Amino acid sequence: MEKTTKAIHTPYQRRDAYDALQMPVYNCMAFEFDNAEVMADAFCGRTDAPDYSRVLNPTVTHFEQRVANISGAKEVSAFTSGMAAISAMIMSVASAGRNIVTSRHLFGNTYLLLTGTLRRFGVETRLVDLTDKEMVEKAVDENTCCIFLESVTNPQTEVADVEELSSIARTKGIPLIADTTIVPFTQFDGKSLGLDFQVVSSTKYISGGATSLGGLIIDYGNFPEVSRLIKKDAVFNFGGYMSPQAAYMQILGLETLDVRYSRQAQTALEIARRLESVPEVLAVGYPGLESHPNHEIFRKLYGENAGAMVTFDLADAGECFKFIDSLKLIHRATNLFDNRTLAIHPASTIFGPLAEAERKAMDVKDTTIRLSIGLENVEDIWGDISQSLGK
């Protein structure tokens, strides 16, 4: 079955009392049992009957099953946000005295989690160039607990070869974990790329209309002890399980994800091509462009459609601010993969609280503007970009 068909036709675990066509929102925290024995079985995990909605809820379970059905994962766990999923993932794989091999090109809060928060718990983070195989091999030692990467880094648009990283991880017997927020799991087969776990901010493409926060761990079942820690320790003890309302919104988003992704990617490619021909634009970052240094590797791993994130560079920060302030249709906002087109200056906002030296080390330039291309007509989007560039 094709992925959109799967997204829509994943069967329900049980029929709803009223045979509702869409999964109802089970907006209740507790569930009743016929007798003490059935109750004990549920609480001890001997059956999968829900008992309390911090750890199991039918609407959330159905969302997880749809994602598992599309992605081919063994298990999926849904969390309150992308960061809740990432921290649950890392806390399930790391422990004091061990280290994580990753890149400087990371989402801001992931960077702070790995290099700040986790250091207090005795976990070391090694920042290397993940596109340099020898450097990665050298950084991994007997205390390394995982290799962590972002499939397309934001805002640098770097694409590392996950198949190469997977072969290093396999040799060392450690998991390869990828944050695949920027290219959704409908576009590639994580298992055949050699990913052991994907973490996703489902706030972005899956929600689509910026309706709800959410995060996912997509687990291929290659590290059963880590899987157990995610499902038991992390979900039960950290308390970051997704809410039924968010799961409902995200089930709806999932049904149109593939259609939205291909339309947004096609518009983004056209906008990126046009930006390349503007003299004031000094560089364009979009892996779908033939001129992008990682274009071939992107195509090999994730296919023809290269997503909705496009970056471009102007002469200086002042020019970037002028461009953003002149926009009339495009919104000044931070989200990614919204149905609306959005613009932001990453260096002064998302990475604003970091020191300049840190931004420099992370290759976050104050000449870069990030666009998230929406579902509007391409000429309307381009019209606003070109009038703002002309100011």
Ligand SMILES: *Cc1c(COP(=O)(O)O)cnc(C)c1O
């Ligand atoms: C937004 C984002 C996150 C964090 O997700 P939240 O849902 O905001 O917690 C993590 N990684 C990437 C790549 C993101 O874009």
